[in-house]
Amino acid sequence: MTSDDQRPAGRAPLPARALDTTAENPWPVRLLSQKIADYMARMSPTWVEGQVVQLNRRPGASMAFLTLRDTDADVSLPVAMYANVLAKQQVPLTEGAHVVVHATPTFWKGRGSFQMQADEIRPVGTGELLARIEHLKKVLAAEGLFDADRKKPLPFLPRVVGLVCGRESKAEHDVVVNARARWPQVRFEIREVAVQGKDAVHQVTAAIAELDALPEVEVVVVARGGGAVEDLLPFSNEALVRAAAACRTPLVSAIGHETDAPLLDLVADYRASTPTDAAKRIVPDVSEERLRLRQARQRATLAVRALLDREARGLEQVRSRPALARPASMVDAREADVERVRERGRSAFAAALLRGGADIATLRAQVRALSPAAVLERGYAVVQLADGTVLREPGQVTAGDALRVRLADGEVAAEAR
Template sequence: MTSFQPETVAGQAPPADSVHPRDSRTDAPTSVSRLNDTIRGFIERWGSVWVEGEITSFNRRGGNVFGRLKDLGTESTVAFRIWSSTLNRLPKDLKVGDHVVACVKADYFPRTGDFSFSISAMRHVGLGEQLERLEALRVQLRTEGLFDPVRKKKLPFLPHCIGLITGENSDAEKDVHRNAELRWPRVRFRTKHAAVQGERCVPETIAALKALDADPDVDVIVIARGGGDPQTLLGFSDERLLRAVATASTPIVSAIGHENDRPLLDDVADVRASTPTDAAKRVVPDVSEQRALVAQLRARLTGRLTQRVLHDIAQLEQVRSRPALRTPHSMLTARAQELWMLSNRGRDIVDRRIEGERRRTSELGAGLRALSPLATLARGYAIAQLPDGSVLRDAADAPVGTVLRVTVEQGSVAARSEGVVPDAVAHTASTAAGAGERQPVATERSDAPAPAERPLDAEATGDGVSVGPA
């Protein structure tokens, strides 16, 4: 303890360092140094104390640990320090949320007036009640599929309007705005302020989330908060907020605390950003990078098109250099001569074919005329037909009085049979006819109507009986 040497002067107030805190008054105050030294002397008499609590903060800096220990039943906390020499003797798995029993000794620094506890021993009792609740909620939400990457929505490439939920006038708000505007100057924000710790944190954050989710202009929502110990971040692990985030239709980015802070909101949100600055980088693209990418793509496209055009020009020149295209008239001349020869040959073949068919037609016509019954009639023969139209082939089929139809070269005449002519008479008639004497036919014309005419061609192929020369 500092030894104070009061130097009093008669008629003046005593020096502040000479006044003990219990003797201080308005006209004789004590000094800050004397007060701090008195407090330190009082605290040093406490000695070491065993205390039970839950670790809510555990930060390593320079080989030492600085953290806070929370009461299990209330919100009371104390700060503690673990020096590197002591840390080597403690369990290696100490972390936030552990339920521990620690041997602490009060430590007061007169120069700064800071009060904390130095830990000389610490052991596990089990998971803290708070950590147990968070772990149980984590398991439940994972079972329900709220952590499943399949259900998470993708961020838009370039959001026109960003919804931001953060504390009023907070550093997180400034970081998001500044970094987003540096990357894309034309980006717009729609900010909703809400408490980021304490009892108002959850209801105000949910109300802001619903308002931004219902806004059709908002393309993505960022929930941002600066760093803090796990105790102050509990609101972002609340089940009500987590389920509201899971049911939102707008993509949500969680930017809570620092890299080591992992509230359950990070697992439920569509994208987890380690810091508010990281959230701004994830939400909007860098305009300079996009311009460089566009320039690169345009250069590649120009190179490809130029290469293609040059290749096509070379191909065209190669085609044009071929003989067929260099002197195309030679190919036409050769083909014209060949075409003339082929046309003459075709004309000769057609003429010969037509002449041959003409001769064949004449031959067939002559044969047809020779076989036609009309030619027989033209030589002086006649065809006799019975009343039923059949050709008379036997004289016995035409008794006396039978009406006959006699067809000659030019038309037909009606006749009546006088009966069968004896062979001698027939022979005499034939002889007389051969001598140029015309004998009357042994028929007589009848006034009875002639039988129905039948086409001569119907009996053209038959062997009808011919009446001698008329």
Template sequence: MSSQVVIPPDLPQLAAQTSADRPWPLALLSNKISEYVNRMSPLWVEGEVLQYTPRASSRVQFFTLRDLSEQVSVNCKAWTNVVPDEFSEGSRVILRVKPDYWVGNGSLSLQVAEVRFAGVGDLLARLEALRKKLAEEGLFRQELKKTLPFLPRKIGLICGSNAKAKDDVIVNAQARWPEVDFVIREVKVQGSASPAQVTAALAELDAMTEVDVIVIARGGGSVEDLMPFSDEGLVRAVVAAHTPVVTAIGHEGDRPIIDDAADYRASTPTDAAKRIVPEVAEEKRVLSEGLRRGRLAIDRRLSLAQSELETMMTRPVLANPQSFVEFREEDLGRHRERLTELMERRIDTDSSTLDAVRRHLRSLSPQSVLDRGYSVLRTKDGVVRDSSTLEVGDRVEALLASGRLGLDVMAIRSGDDSE
């Protein structure tokens, strides 16, 4: 461990005290970072081994450690006697390390003191935790699954280079339908680079409008070998794809998380081939049987229709169609006569009622009172009902049964006068 860095008195003693006018030299900052890193205690860290090439004659081994989920990596170095023989790229390891900061180029590395491999149990536990998390997000819901096409125009195939899984899919698919057409993307199906390559190939095939279904195939392997197909980014890419995705990863017992996200999970590459294309011989047999049954059904239907037609031709209405018209004509005549009778009766009844109402209204009319010899006196203020409302000399108008009279009041008598 290096000694504490002494800051010259003419410089700010703390980083927070620096300014544009009083900056620290870069070497001073680098030394301060080194001092801080060197004070860190040794610790355990977990990750995946990348870029490791064993050096048999070297006392020190170098490799890169990458985070299991994030795009974060750091250089590591270890004494050769610390690194196990089975240590290799793609290994999941737990390391006891001491951070080390190199002042000269400002690089951070880890000095490895002990190496332990992450057990399969730990890997499975992490897989199940991730599977549960994605399931709770709803990424594996059945309603998200897309229907596979009956006969795809082109099949996208993502597989390893010259892999047996590739041959299994192509050979079995062509055996079932010789005209089947593939668009093949060969990628790494093992190791840290696999998820990114598979995801890129998936995106490329998904963008091709002529590709109707995509198959991701790989042969069997250990839990560690199949880990790339449980990568969270790849799983989300499968769910987001617009083209139906079929997975054929490993064997029947293998189940990486990508299987839960796929629209169809095939137990083997051969099973995938059987699922994505129909059997041409079987389809021809089904078509022939359907054609035979269709002809029989049509013959039966025609025979039944002919029999029904002959039966209908024997009915009187078809033997003599005019009789049906004559019968309806008689019914129409009777209905017309009945309707005429009812209308005349209704008119007579309503006419009598109307005359009675008219007579009643006439009896209530003021004109009938005038016709009996009475008259109505009016002034400009209205009808005269009381003599006390008039004065001698007032002008009044008398309404008669026929005509009107203009009168002057000569005398007034109250209603209780005897004369």
């Protein structure tokens, strides 16, 4: 027989490092297994935190086994411990418990398996869990995940409601029944998931993401009934809270009772005190809406009637005025005014004509008195030469010149001598 790192004479020695192995010169399984065991043997014991799943302890057996699962991710480790380690627990260890374990990594060469060998296990108390949640709350608040300006308004009447709830849970019944009682036409996309325990965070987170991706879903409700603080821990998990904050669809948190306050309530767009309250918030009450419509119709009818009555009274007041009651009175008054103005115009015109006639007569007398014709009428005559020149002195004519003698009533031809 040869040792793990030796070979029979004539064969190449085994490589010292894994990097130096080749297809022609590989490590045997026993050597690799030994090296892994040696490496793990050099590791120090460590404290590790997780959730207990698959607890296996047989009566009378010297060993107990469990799986320790990460609370935020789908990662787990096998843990083995002596029965007396479990016997030291004041409260019996159960599946789903949140614990810290002091353990050493071990590797079994014969079957190539890995496990943690625990020598101490401590439950994480409720006070410590609440302190961690409070610290996480401050961290998320500092990032602005709880700010009011991030919250999206809920639709008035969603066509489809996404519901994340427990399998055949009372929370599902409260949301669906109460919502359909208020608005029978509402439709639901329901995702039944684990709402407590080791799978709750992963399943709720996946359900929120799935519903958020459906375009017809207009609001998402995450609902769960009341329970102990430990039962509601998944809804204060950082991974789940961040997934809810990243949801583009308006999200309603309806976890537990009004006194319960998981971190999901703070990041949600609306926090419902109970699943029933969520049902009342996501859809309107059809009977209330019909009542409001009737009331609005009645108010509109009364308002229109009041307006018509007011306008009718205004018309009556206008019609009762003298101008509209006896429209002819306005014309009669204006007719009298026109008649008076016309009479004054006639009188003024007649007076102007009389004054003008008198002025013309005076001017006529003056013109007549100054006219040569008036002189002629008194017996005078005007002697003119043949070309019309008025004869003023005898030297203007010679014997035999033709003359024209103009009298008051005509002319006489004459000849100079």
